[in-house]
């Protein structure tokens with residue numbers, strides 16, 4: 001603490017946070033707000049925060065759950081099409097008009113709230129809010145979770161006072177004007193995700209057939225589940241359940257069919273299989289229980305797996321923007337910190353998971369290399385950037 005830390009602040013630090021659409025953009029924003037609040041609170045200073053996002057979105061629910069004030073703005077996703085005429089689809093035309101409407105709404109919010117900083121963590125909704133910050137002359141901090149820049153952040157990086165990125169290899173991809181002041185913070189992971197306990201997972205899931213003598217595989221396809229992963233796992237289940245317990249997060253739409261299939265497996269094997277649509281509050285415990293994770297390679301998941309140090313088999317979503325999930329997965333594979341599968345068939349999956357299940361030393365070594373890529377201090381670093389970008393706010397100012 002320096003001298004300034006003992007000066008009482010005359011007014012609260014004012015933050016507008018924006019970002020959302022998916023967990024990958026929403027949770028880093030939430031984690032940064034929590035950390036900023038804790039930092040200020042520890043010194044007796046207050047935080048006024050407003051989350052600006054899309055109506056009816058994940059971020060609106062997350063903000064409500066956290067007691068954070070929320071204001072919606074119009075936003076639009078521009079769907080790319082090979083044929084330029086198709087770009088003028090009714091949805092695109094509607095969304096194109098939504099963007100300027102969103103900018104106007106956001107500009108009013110920013111000029112009323114007069115934030116010390118606007119923090120944008122990506123997703124389409126961040127564009128109007130980030131542009132409004134720039135129009136109103138408020139410092140904008142942009143955080144990028146993925147190795148490659150998302151579309152929203154490519155636009156906003158030029159308007160930002162500071163750009164925070166999750167990986168060194170993103171810096172050269174930034175617009176020249178942003179490169180010099182860019183800071184590598186890592187991708188913030190929710191504190192609770194790092195505090196799981198394996199024994200609680202078994203109880204919380206009611207996983208009665210869990211065999212503690214065998215390793216546990218956690219299969220996850222993201223909130224909606226991944227059909228491609230579900231099908232490959234289903235095909236190898238008899239083989240897999242001979243060697244491991246399996247927790248399979250498959251998306252709500254696929255639970256019934258997978259349960260029906262599991263019922264056809266011999267009793268003791270079926271008991272070692274726990275299938276669920278979505279893993280909610282018990283996620284930290286499930287991750288703590290997992291010896292091997294089979295997963296998509298979204299940036300949020302990767303940040304969690306590396307912060308925890310988990311052996312992983314990553315199956316990128318081929319259609320992710322700019323193929324960034326493939327990039328994320330390859331990045332870890334090159335470091336021996338994961339196995340990346342550009343495509344998955346039952347044979348390919350068996351060949352990737354088998355050696356990790358057969359050899360605890362091998363998965364421990366991979367987990368250790370994964371941990372070397374984790375940045376458990378990412379939220380702290382991002383908060384440093386936010387505070388340093390606030391040129392108008394000083395304790396007592």
Ligand SMILES: CC(=O)N[C@H]1[C@@H](OP(=O)(O)OP(=O)(O)OC[C@H]2O[C@@H](n3ccc(=O)[nH]c3=O)[C@H](O)[C@@H]2O)O[C@H](CO)[C@@H](O)[C@@H]1O
Nearest residue numbers: 022023024145146222223249278279283298299300301320
């Ligand atoms: C389809 C798509 O556009 N994906 C993008 C989206 O990721 P998306 O949000 O889809 O995926 P991420 O891996 O980034 O985050 C998913 C989050 O949901 C959690 N989870 C998942 C399943 C579950 O049952 N319970 C649960 O809590 C995960 O632990 C994780 O915290 O934003 C990321 C960050 O910019 C990008 O890298 C991804 O490419």
